[in-house]
Amino acid sequence: MKAALYDSFGDPEQVKVGDIDPPEVGEGEVLVRIEAAGVNPVDAAVQRGHLQGRLPHTFPIIPGWDMAGVIEERGFSARRFEVGDAVFGYARRPVVQWGTFAEYVVIPESYLAKQPQSIPATEAGAIPLTGLTAYQSIFDAGRLEAEETILILGASGGVGSFAIQLAKTEGAEVIGVASQSNHDYMKQLGADATIDYHSEHIGEATLDIAPEGVDLIFDCSSGESMQQSLSALKNDGKLVSILNTGENLDPDIDFEYVFVEPNSSQLDTLADLVDADKLDIHISKTYSLDETPQALQNIEQRHTKGKTIIIP
Ligand SMILES: NC(=O)c1ccc[n+]([C@@H]2O[C@H](COP(=O)([O-])OP(=O)(O)OC[C@H]3O[C@@H](n4cnc5c(N)ncnc54)[C@H](OP(=O)(O)O)[C@@H]3O)[C@@H](O)[C@H]2O)c1
Structure with a gap:
């Protein structure tokens, strides 16, 4: 199969497209022909070697943890899906090696759910x-x-584009933080109020909007934003971050770091929300497999609007 590959950590330009045999389809696994693979900041971080202390790896590595595709083959005992079913999934495995920026991936069927039907x-x-x-x-x-x-x-x-929409499905009030140029976009997704981190102090601006403070801060940003926001957290509020692991935080803050896990029943819920017209997917840029280095360089800037994808 054709796949993006790298043999050492470093600059995204080292990622080349080549031919490699997909692995054997094992017990409980399926072979999926990939139709689209989402690009994520973690793909660039892994490729630069930033996670090598945390996640074991085997070279050559095919980058990419996101995918939608079609079941081509089922291994012994794999029976959740039929050949030809359209599935999607988060394909992070215990060892970083076989990713989704490729024509095919072999993956446990338990990681997968049926794609939404309306998109x-x-x-x-x-x-x-x-x-x-x-x-x-x-x-x-x-x-x-x-x-x-x-x-x-x-x-x-x-992440934030999904968070706004999911919070609205629950009936929460949403304040979104990003650059001014993205404020109309955040409001289209459902944000009730928006703050520009370039020109406003996030904690003060939040208290202007919600004088009693907020119940939950969800941190998917960088820079000073999280520290600035803490003055707007209610005493009994909670801070969840997907970037900060809690160093230098006041121990009295109710804090949790999240590292996302595969979960097929939650994928079913997301698919249902898409089909109920409650979740919109915004694709800001599409790359070919040959353009994987550019896709990685772009995503590591941390200013993507919505999502970027690779079509193998
Ligand atoms: N722990 C986990 O499981 C997990 C999972 C997914 C992602 N992540 C991490 O979470 C981060 C976000 O992921 P993503 O896919 O959503 O990234 P992304 O698509 O690149 O989005 C980055 C967002 O951050 C905003 N931003 C940049 N600098 C900011 C600042 N100083 N203050 C406030 N907002 C700022 C950007 O808005 P503007 O463009 O307007 O600046 C944009 O909305 C990445 O670092 C990623 O590695 C962790």
Whole structure:
């Protein structure tokens, strides 16, 4: 199969497209022909070697953890799906090696769910990693409830775009933080109020909007934003971050770090929300497999609006 590959950590330009045999389809696994693969900041971080202390790896590595595609073959005992079913999934495995920036991937069927029926595979492939991250952060860790107020830092990006919409499905009030140029976009997604981190102090601007403070801060941004936001957290509020692991935080803050996990039943929920017209997928750029280095360089700038994808 054709795949993006790299043999050492470093600059994204080292990623080349080549031919490699896909692995054997094992017990409980399926072979999926990939139609679209979402691009995520973690793909660039892994490729630069930033996670090598945390995640074991085997070279050559095919980057990419997101995908939508079609089941081509089933291994012994794999029976959740039929050959020809359109599925999507978050394909992070215990060892970093076989990714989704390729024509095929072999993956445990338990990682997968059926694609939403109302959108093309090109949009479904952008959902799993960021959709699951938002879901697990604001509902599992953040326990967000109706009529609570959530402040989302980095709300126009891949994760933030899902977080705004998921919080609205729960009936929460949403304040989104991103650059001014993304404020109309965040409002289209459902944000009730927006803050520009370039020109406003986030904590003060949040208290102007919600004088009693917010119940949940969801941090998917960088820079000073999280520290600035803390003055707007209610005493009994919760802070959830997917970037900061809690160093230098006041120990009295109710804090949780989330590292997203595969979860097929939550993918089913996300697919149902898409089909109920409650979740929109915004693709800002599409790359070919040959353009993987550019896709990685772009995503590591941390200013993506919605999602970018690779079509192998
Ligand atoms: N732990 C996990 O499981 C997990 C899962 C997914 C992602 N992540 C991490 O979470 C981060 C976000 O991921 P993503 O896919 O949403 O990234 P993304 O698509 O690149 O979005 C980044 C967002 O952050 C905003 N932003 C940039 N600098 C900011 C600042 N100083 N203050 C507030 N907002 C700022 C951007 O808005 P503007 O363009 O307007 O600046 C944009 O909305 C990445 O670092 C990623 O590696 C972690």
